[in-house]
Amino acid sequence: MTDANPYLLRLVEGRWFQALPDSLRQALCGAAVVRRLPAGQRLFARGDAPCGLYCVVEGAMRISVVGENGKEALLALVEPPNWFGEICLFDGQPRTHDAFAEGATTLLQVPQVPLQAMLTQHPEYWRDFALLMSHKLRITFAVLEELSLLPAAPRLARRLLMIAEGYGESSTCKRELHLPQEQLAAMLSLSRQTTNQILKDLEAQGILRLSYGGIEILDRDRLRDAAHA
Template sequence: MPDNPATYLTLLQSGQWFSHLPPALRAALLDKARLLRLEPGQRLFCRGDPPCGLYAVLEGMMRVGAVGRDGKEALLTLVEAPYWFGEISLFDGQPRTHDAYAEGPTRLLQVPQAALLELLEREPGYWRDFALLMSQKLRLTFIALEQMSLLPAAQRLAQRLLLMAEGYGEIGPRQTLHLAQEQLALMLGLSRQTTNQILKELQVRGVVRLTYGEIEIADLAGLRQAAEAG
């Protein structure tokens, strides 16, 4: 595909956040953006790195999380097209809070930090649009924390699959999740064995179909029922 950010306009407009921006802000972001290509496993940034701007996934997937001193990984999320991420450091100017690596061959749009701050200096009203991007993720974080504390593993897993199937409210419903069982286990803080057992039970009930590296949602209503009832 041509290396021109504007060629990705249709893809980006399929996302709720970008599609609801003022036309002038959409144009400004594309005008200041540049394209990046990452190889599988390549680092975009690490925890503690200085702010480097705002990103949108155009192709592929980004893995966002952290690795503890004991080598144990905490996987927060897998970021797919047309999601935007990296906005926290835009607000506070502080170092990156987590690591971001390409899960496979990935293409990103980057709007550099300096260009964003210059834009916001000229048009301070746009701060609200970026705040909406961050507040949506903050809302999902609070939901995940509540689920971790209060819900049994099976219901928690069903609710996470439902959120992903419904595009986290950013894109329309999708039937196939490009998600390995190990990744799902890491996101939920569950063992691989427990995750596999719950998924197999959902498969027996006809709610999901399991294939290598993917989870197909066969019965969205059934998944919603599992998420609500446990």
């Protein structure tokens, strides 16, 4: 039994892993090691050397970057069953962002050396990793478009749906999001006050229920309508 086997059911919830050929699934699981991080621990920092591919199987990872003024820009919360870290696999360049555990988090890591050996032996697998990266690129373009064109309220509604649906990776839609309003505001480049007001409006309409550090989606269809208002 490999270290990844206890998490296989979680892995197959992800659309990317589902679509992989069986041989690549087995190779990834066979090479994977379990990493457990306490809340707040940094996995890697911007500028670090490549260290492999990761999948979140429990908890969440905060992907961010700190500017010269010391302000942190939160880019995404990576939750199960999302994979990340594939950019460095293609170009061999240093890490582009910081990654911290958001609460106690369990990861599967496929280290860089066995990953490269796998691809050398099976170059046909490159296409599967390219599909993983192209999916992230499409999300990035969508987020940039929303920042440029959408008012704050529909932008917030779209991001909630995106997170609930695992950025298009999860085969299920989560009802409860463990997402503090401060983090949501940071992801959307909105003030805390604006974010709170929009969430309160959605709660008053019966679309959401707010709690300390969390957001419960009560009516996904109406939230989708709000995202396209």
